[in-house]
Amino acid sequence: MTKPAPVDFADIQGLVRFGYGALTEASFLLLRIRDASAVQLWLASAPVSNAVVMAQAPDTALQVAFTCEGLRALGLKEDVLAGFSAEFYAGMSGDESRSRRLGDVGANSPQYWAWGGQNKNPHLVVMLYAREQLLEGWLHAIRGPHWDDAFDVLDCLPTSNLFGLEHFGFADGISQPTIDWKQQRQVEADELAYGNLVALGEFLLGYSNEYGKYTDRPRVPADSDTTSARPSADDKPGFHDLGLNGTYLVFRQLEQDVRGFWQFMDQQASSDPDVRRELAEAFVGRRQNGQPLVELSEKPIDGVTNDATLNQFTFDSDADGSRCPLGAHIRRANPRTTDLPGAHDNFFSKLQHTLGLGENTFGEDVIASTRFHRLLRRGREYGPPLGVQDALQQTQSGDVGRGIHFISLGANISRQFEFVQSAWMMSSKFAGLTGESDPLLGNREPIPGCPVTSAFSLTKKNAAKRHIAALPQFITVRGGAYFFLPGISALRFLAGVR
Numbered sequence: 001m002t003k004p005a006p007v008d009f010a011d012i013q014g015l016v017r018f019g020y021g022a023l024t025e026a027s028f029l030l031l032r033i034r035d036a037s038a039v040q041l042w043l044a045s046a047p048v049s050n051a052v053v054m055a056q057a058p059d060t061a062l063q064v065a066f067t068c069e070g071l072r073a074l075g076l077k078e079d080v081l082a083g084f085s086a087e088f089y090a091g092m093s094g095d096e097s098r099s100r101r102l103g104d105v106g107a108n109s110p111q112y113w114a115w116g117g118q119n120k121n122p123h124l125v126v127m128l129y130a131r132e133q134l135l136e137g138w139l140h141a142i143r144g145p146h147w148d149d150a151f152d153v154l155d156c157l158p159t160s161n162l163f164g165l166e167h168f169g170f171a172d173g174i175s176q177p178t179i180d181w182k183q184q185r186q187v188e189a190d191e192l193a194y195g196n197l198v199a200l201g202e203f204l205l206g207y208s209n210e211y212g213k214y215t216d217r218p219r220v221p222a223d224s225d226t227t228s229a230r231p232s233a234d235d236k237p238g239f240h241d242l243g244l245n246g247t248y249l250v251f252r253q254l255e256q257d258v259r260g261f262w263q264f265m266d267q268q269a270s271s272d273p274d275v276r277r278e279l280a281e282a283f284v285g286r287r288q289n290g291q292p293l294v295e296l297s298e299k300p301i302d303g304v305t306n307d308a309t310l311n312q313f314t315f316d317s318d319a320d321g322s323r324c325p326l327g328a329h330i331r332r333a334n335p336r337t338t339d340l341p342g343a344h345d346n347f348f349s350k351l352q353h354t355l356g357l358g359e360n361t362f363g364e365d366v367i368a369s370t371r372f373h374r375l376l377r378r379g380r381e382y383g384p385p386l387g388v389q390d391a392l393q394q395t396q397s398g399d400v401g402r403g404i405h406f407i408s409l410g411a412n413i414s415r416q417f418e419f420v421q422s423a424w425m426m427s428s429k430f431a432g433l434t435g436e437s438d439p440l441l442g443n444r445e446p447i448p449g450c451p452v453t454s455a456f457s458l459t460k461k462n463a464a465k466r467h468i469a470a471l472p473q474f475i476t477v478r479g480g481a482y483f484f485l486p487g488i489s490a491l492r493f494l495a496g497v498r
């Protein structure tokens with residue numbers, strides 16, 4: 001096998017490599033293209049930040065991503081657009097069946113969204129990041145002379161700095177996959193052990209993924225690419241690779257009902273503050289300070305580089321969910337080894353699992369191996385914080401919106417975000433549970449074959465199973481879209497499309 005070429009960080013937008021945590025101010029501009037030529041003039045000189053590590057950390061950053069409709073408005077032809085993935089092409093709210101699978105029904109339905117969905121779909125998102133006090137100036141600096149002619153502003157989404165917490169008061173952004181930038185990972189087809197090191201091709205187009213294959217991506221005939229900035233697509237001679245060093249960006253505005261959350265916990269806990277906190281922690285699957293509810297694993301986990309004391313664990317030691325409930329948010333979001341209870345470390349147990357024999361097969365069948373479904377999260381909070389004590393007061397009229405601008409990156413929207421959201425978060429059959437969906441994200445709407453999805457169950461060692469019924473909806477979708485975050489030379493190509 002030939003050694004893969006080293007990654008050109010100068011051609012990758014920085015968000016793939018950095019969360020820009022030191023740039024505590026951020027704002028996301030949702031734009032529609034008014035004049036494509038003016039957009040191209042703006043794009044040709046826009047100071048888009050790349051993924052090179054600088055000697056001195058930057059004070060500001062700029063990222064740009066397009067929806068399919070936006071690429072079309074820019075002049076990309078249908079045959080090139082057809083090279084993008086079907087779900088990007090259709091859009092997040094493109095059809096009812098997708099909305100149903102994502103849980104975007106009832107109060108989450110796109111018809112109620114503030115942006116995204118029919119008639120309110122952005123063409124692009126311009127993402128601005130800056131150190132404290134610098135955002136306003138940065139916004140002014142990136143506009144340049146063509147901005148006003150180029151865009152209509154659909155919305156400007158501000159963010160807030162909650163110092164590493166999300167609005168329910170939990171440490172956020174703790175567990176992230178480690179990207180194999182050096183492309184050293186040898187992918188084993190039947191690899192079952194949980195590891196945190198994930199193939200580069202899972203997060204960036206143009207590289208080998210967890211199947212040892214290239215994810216489909218858009219290409220342009222070489223003779224139409226006057227910039228000649230991109231090398232030929234490895235697996236398609238005569239074409240230039242428009243996808244190389246780009247990725248898909250999933251954006252969902254998720255509003256959190258902090259009062260509703262803490263008032264429900266309080267009622268369930270008969271107002272005992274410790275019980276209330278513990279119950280909320282069981283919903284999330286971690287302590288508020290980020291500590292896992294299960295014991296750390298003695299065996300090091302491959303690729304755990306981000307805070308090992310918080311991420312060095314699997315659910316092997318807690319197969320019955322008595323420490324971390326089977327349906328807790330982090331367990332649904334990344335079941336680690338829940339799908340392989342008892343770790344199939346010998347040939348016969350692996351074979352038994354593969355053939356679907358043995359105990360727990362129902363639970364196993366509804367969950368697939370986690371390494372194909374990892375998400376790189378890059379979201380930001382918005383809205384003012386609300387502490388638990390204030391949240392316990394009755395709803396104040398005119399309460400302002402607060403929540404997460406959920407952003408995740410991945411080379412395959414369907415296998416990563418959509419799978420996690422529909423098969424794990426929204427599924428009422430996850431891990432053998434029935435009648436419940438994600439305790440945080442669930443829309444509590446009945447689904448075919450399961451009239452109730454609003455429960456949450458807890459199993460404590462040597463205690464009766466506790467079944468909490470009629471959870472209210474704590475999180476509501478307020479907007480969303482699928483974007484393509486191109487590589488830098490692909491952006492320059494887009495600036496020249498005729």
Ligand code: HEM
Nearest residue numbers: 166170171172173174175254330333334375404406420421
């Ligand atoms: C307002 C909405 C949400 C809230 C309040 C929330 C909260 C949290 C918290 C507190 C954690 C644990 C800390 C961490 O590892 O970062 C977490 C982890 C995670 N969440 Fe969410 N989340 C939300 C939405 C989502 C959505 C929509 C998805 C995907 C569809 C998601 C996927 C994940 C993943 C993959 C993890 C890491 C799991 C692990 O590897 O242990 N979250 N979330």
